[in-house]
Amino acid sequence: xxxxxxxxxxxxxxxxxxxxxxxxxxxxxxxxxxxxxxxxxxxxxxxxxxxxxxxxxxxxxxxxxxxxxxxxxxxxxxxxxxxxxxxxxxxxxxxxxxxxxxxxxxxxxxxxxxxxxxxxxxxxxxxxxxxxxxxxxxxxxxxxxxxxxxxxxxxxxxxxxxxxxxxxxxxxxxxxxxxx
Amino acid sequence: xxxxxxxxxxxxxxxxxxxxxxxxxxxxxxxxxxxxxxxxxxxxxxxxxxxxxxxxxxxxxxxxxxxxxxxxxxxxxxxxxxxxxxxxxxxxxxxxxxxxxxxxxxxxxxxxxxxxxxxxxxxxxxxxxxxxxxxxxxxxxxxxxxxxxxxxxxxxxxxxxxxxxxxxxxxxxxxxxxxxxxxxxxxxxxxxxxxxxxxxxxxxxxxxxxxxxxxxxxxxxxxxxxxxxxxxxxxxxxxxxxxxxxxxxxxxxxxxxxxxxxxxxxxxxxxxxxxxxxxxxxxxxxxxxxx
Numbered sequence: 064x065x066x067x068x069x070x071x072x073x074x075x076x077x078x079x080x081x082x083x084x085x086x087x088x089x090x091x092x093x094x095x096x097x098x099x100x101x102x103x104x105x106x107x108x109x110x111x112x113x114x115x116x117x118x119x120x121x122x123x124x125x126x127x128x129x130x131x132x133x134x135x136x137x138x139x140x141x142x143x144x145x146x147x148x149x150x151x152x153x154x155x156x157x158x159x160x161x162x163x164x165x166x167x168x169x170x171x172x173x174x175x176x177x178x179x180x181x182x183x184x185x186x187x188x189x190x191x192x193x194x195x196x197x198x199x200x201x202x203x204x205x206x207x208x209x210x211x212x213x214x215x216x217x218x219x220x221x222x223x224x225x226x227x228x229x230x231x232x233x234x235x236x237x238x239x240x241x242x243x
Numbered sequence: 244x245x246x247x248x249x250x251x252x253x254x255x256x257x258x259x260x261x262x263x264x265x266x267x268x269x270x271x272x273x274x275x276x277x278x279x280x281x282x283x284x285x286x287x288x289x290x291x292x293x294x295x296x297x298x299x300x301x302x303x304x305x306x307x308x309x310x311x312x313x314x315x316x317x318x319x320x321x322x323x324x325x326x327x328x329x330x331x332x333x334x335x336x337x338x339x340x341x342x343x344x345x346x347x348x349x350x351x352x353x354x355x356x357x358x359x360x361x362x363x364x365x366x367x368x369x370x371x372x373x374x375x376x377x378x379x380x381x382x383x384x385x386x387x388x389x390x391x392x393x394x395x396x397x398x399x400x401x402x403x404x405x406x407x408x409x410x411x412x413x414x415x416x417x418x419x420x421x422x423x424x425x426x427x428x429x430x431x432x433x434x435x436x437x438x439x440x441x442x443x444x445x446x447x448x449x450x451x452x453x454x455x456x457x458x459x460x461x462x463x464x465x466x467x468x469x470x471x472x473x474x475x476x477x478x479x480x481x482x483x484x485x486x487x488x489x490x491x492x493x494x495x496x497x498x499x500x501x502x503x504x505x506x507x508x509x510x511x512x513x514x515x516x517x518x519x520x521x522x523x524x525x526x527x528x529x530x531x532x533x534x
Contacts, residue, residue, distance in 0.1 A: 065250045067251065085247065085248055109434060121347070121348050125351065126281045130251055130296075131253075174348065195346075195434070196346030196434065
């Protein structure tokens with residue numbers, strides 16, 4: 064068995080811990096760091112409830128080893144309202160009733176955050192495609208799509224003047240270029 | 244579910260990774276995207292004593308055209324194919340596949356090299372690479388060699404890679420002006436494996452199909468080419484009758500297993516239909532490329 068000391072930037076704070084090689088990132092986040100906003104749903108790489116951002120990209124934290132996050136950054140749902148103000152996505156899920164039981168919500172929001180960073184003004188279809196890795200058993204998804212649309216609109220409006228979608232991070236292209 | 248215990252190595256150079264693999268051999272597994280391996284380890288279907296994590300080999304992630312082919316570094320994430328303008332513009336069949344592999348979260352980690360080296364006939368890239376006539380580059384202690392994709396898949400989860408070789412690159416021949424391709428997949432839901440999938444890449448000679456290669460997903464114990472279907476199409480006009488004959492040939496030559504996704508009969512018939520759709524789409528793209 065191998066144990067490893069890892070240093071991970073989690074929500075802007077440097078965390079150093081010793082972990083077993085086999086510790087999954089989601090268990091590290093929940094049990095070692097006590098950040099329980101990241102949920103474990105299916106434990107089989109299916110549901111997306113455990114979605115976090117790893118170096119800015121949405122991934123299923125049940126399918127990454129914690130040791131792989133060494134020297135990298137992780138963002139969880141706890142980062143979003145860190146200053147006490149709801150993030151536009153959280154606001155959207157509240158306003159549009161994008162949840163019922165709420166179990167999938169942290170994963171949905173983290174996936175949607177990555178989606179909106181790549182594509183700040185997505186079509187409904189792009190939202191549905193972009194959230195394809197996240198399962199919800201309550202809402203039927205329509206309210207979740209509306210919540211993301213609400214957030215996208217709010218984030219575009221609140222953007223500093225002069226900023227446009229041309230300022231997407233390099234490497235990101237609109238998904239409309241993908242032929243159906 | 245937590246995997247069994249293992250020793251973990253995270254080399255920062257390809258040479259170190261090869262040396263580790265040479266040292267541990269069959270007791271080790273290479274960890275790339277981990278989107279197949281980690282679930283298998285959690286279910287204890289795989290219990291390697293040693294994991295060699297390739298994720299620090301960041302210079303193995305690239306997509307570029309050079310020397311008449313598209314070179315894809317083995318550590319290229321599936322999402323990078325979706326975001327590659329070059330792939331979207333020039334490699335339609337690959338772009339088709341990249342958009343339907345697993346789900347967007349999995350595609351942010353899953354790698355092209357892993358998808359191929361895992362040699363799961365349910366994975367999408369094997370059929371696509373068979374249809375492209377791709378080759379893979381393998382690096383071992385004695386250097387590098389190229390393996391034609393037709394010689395790569397030897398059995399279920401088995402490839403012609405030596406135990407101490409790492410797949411480092413996939414090369415797809417650059418398309419000519421008369422080329423077209425398409426990948427068509429039917430899945431029960433996002434994230435599931437294909438019920439059946441068909442990859443077709445062809446070149447045209449006027450109205451006729453000059454040359455064609457067809458790969459099939461998840462309807463055979465080993466990733467396979469539909470050679471009889473290809474023979475029914477090469478040199479022919481892509482008429483409804485010809486497409487139907489090709490579809491029937493593919494349905495006959497594959498060997499699907501009945502499972503939750505359907506009966507053997509259903510999968511054969513679905514393959515027949517998908518061959519027709521994939522070839523028709525490839526022809527229409529080839530015509531559009533010429534016009």
